[in-house]
Structures are given as C-alpha cells and as structure tokens.
Amino acid sequence: MITSKSMHHTERKRVVIKLGGSTLERLSEGFFTRFNELRNEGYEVVIVHGGGPFINEALKETGIESKIDHGIRVTCEKSIEIVKQVLIGNVNTSLVHQLNRNAVEAIGLNGFDGKLLECSMLDEKRYGFVGNIHAVNQTMIEKLLVAEMVPVISCIGSTNDGFALNINADTVASAIAFAIGAESLLLVTDTPGIKIENQIKQSATPGQIAKWIENGDIYGGMIPKVNAAVACLDAGVATVQVVDQYLTGTMIAFEEVLN
Ligand SMILES: Nc1ncnc2c1ncn2[C@@H]1O[C@H](COP(=O)(O)OP(=O)(O)O)[C@@H](O)[C@H]1O
Numbered sequence: 001m002i003t004s005k006s007m008h009h010t011e012r013k014r015v016v017i018k019l020g021g022s023t024l025e026r027l028s029e030g031f032f033t034r035f036n037e038l039r040n041e042g043y044e045v046v047i048v049h050g051g052g053p054f055i056n057e058a059l060k061e062t063g064i065e066s067k068i069d070h071g072i073r074v075t076c077e078k079s080i081e082i083v084k085q086v087l088i089g090n091v092n093t094s095l096v097h098q099l100n101r102n103a104v105e106a107i108g109l110n111g112f113d114g115k116l117l118e119c120s121m122l123d124e125k126r127y128g129f130v131g132n133i134h135a136v137n138q139t140m141i142e143k144l145l146v147a148e149m150v151p152v153i154s155c156i157g158s159t160n161d162g163f164a165l166n167i168n169a170d171t172v173a174s175a176i177a178f179a180i181g182a183e184s185l186l187l188v189t190d191t192p193g194i195k196i197e198n199q200i201k202q203s204a205t206p207g208q209i210a211k212w213i214e215n216g217d218i219y220g221g222m223i224p225k226v227n228a229a230v231a232c233l234d235a236g237v238a239t240v241q242v243v244d245q246y247l248t249g250t251m252i253a254f255e256e257v258l259n
C-alpha cells in the first residue's frame, strides 16, 4: 500500500516517463524531440530510470551471481552496493548529462534525497535487499516541477536506518505517477508495445493482461511492467502506456476509459 504525504493535487498536467535500461544506451534524437514536444504542450515531466543491463554487466565483472525472480532481482548484501553504484553513480549521471545537453534542466535524485522513497524490505528471505515503497515525498517533486526542472529519479529506496534498497524501476515509476497525480505513465522500453501472437496491441485492459501472463504471452521483464501498470490504474492514474522511444505503443486502461 502506497501513501502520499498529501492527497491534494493541483490541476497541472503531469506525466511520468520511465526509461528502461534497454533504452538508455542509445536514447535517440526522436526521444528528445517527443520529450520536448510534451513539455511544450504544457506537461510537467518526471523521469524514472532503470538500468538492468548495466547492473548485470557490473555483477558479472565482480563475479557475483544474480537471479531474477518474477522480474525482481534477488539482491544480496554485496549486490546492493553494486546496484547503488551503477544506478546512482553511472546511469543517473549519464542520463542527467544527456538531458542537460538537450536543453533540459535535469536534476538527479534517488530515494534518499529529501526522503523521496521511504521503504521497508519487501520480503527479506525471498528477495534480500529489495524495497517495498510506503511513502513518496511528492512535495519535493512538486517544488522542482514548479521551478520548471525535470527530476530524474533512480530506483533506489531508503530505509529509516539509512540502508539502500533495490526497487524495480517500473514499480518506482508507478508509485511516483500515483503520488503526483500524473495523468499518464509512459513505460519506455525496447519494444513498441505489448506483442501478442506477433502483433503489437493498440490497447489492453487489466483483464486481458492477467490472461496473457497466465498463458505465457507476457513473460520476463514485461511482467513487473504490466503489474506496475495495473497497480497504477487501480490507484487512479487514467492510462499507462508501454512504448518505444518515439512514445508509441500499447495503451493500458480500464475498458470504460478505452471506449
Ligand atoms: N508480450 C510481450 N510483448 C513485448 N515484449 C515482451 C512480452 N513479453 C515479454 N516481453 C519482453 O519484455 C522485454 C522488455 O522488458 P525489459 O527487458 O525488462 O525492459 P526494460 O529494461 O525496458 O524495463 C522485451 O524486450 C521482451 O523481451
């Protein structure tokens, strides 16, 4: 259950864009064009990023074995140090730099900054140092948005005792979208939407998604993505889209919103 510190949301148009690790290596000019278009249309934008492939590489170099359980990385004490270094030290700074170079005033943040993502352990026995978010400091995000900045958030949560916890980036993006009252959440990945029987779906409902997970049409990293999407709809965000860098793909919403 996610609570936000104040349930009051202004009338501003907001979107959260989540960039998957699979896209971060080669963010295209097309992405920046679409990104700037959104801001010119009056949208306030928050970016959340992952970095799964970079974490895999770093763990491999260090000789640490890494297991993914239903799309969530089982994170031991040594792994969390690597995850933290890669996401905050490398991926976040590089992304902030790319945005700044494209005339966006980007500010890098993680779950410790302003107690942005307060967490406890999700399930220590099963996942180790993986966080379950229970509070998002949306007031701080709102202050940055009012100042026309773009918060760029890495998916590291903090505990009361000052420990860092690893969180799936799709889950973080969904929690933030809900907390700031975003109109939409865009999950940017390496496929232009959800593919079923070799065809990209224009739209999908939570019911269809549950069926596709069950029959294996949705697997691996797409599972936490669509689960985060459905949690976000349940929390009141109108639409979630699984998109490519051109921001086109599958629109996920309740049936009545799609009609
Ligand atoms: N039904 C599906 N449609 C499209 N991609 C799917 C589907 N089921 C599983 N996938 C896989 O999910 C991947 C995207 O998830 P992931 O690699 O975790 O992305 P990211 O790093 O962007 O979060 C796709 O590249 C594809 O291999």
Ligand SMILES: CC(=O)N[C@@H](CCC(=O)OP(=O)(O)O)C(=O)O
Binding pocket: 019, 020, 021, 022, 049, 050, 051, 052, 053, 055, 071, 072, 073, 083, 130, 155, 166, 167, 168, 169, 170, 221
């Ligand atoms: C707990 C957990 O699974 N954390 C993820 C965080 C990075 C992530 O989500 O990256 P993508 O968006 O590129 O998949 C991980 O360790 O891979």
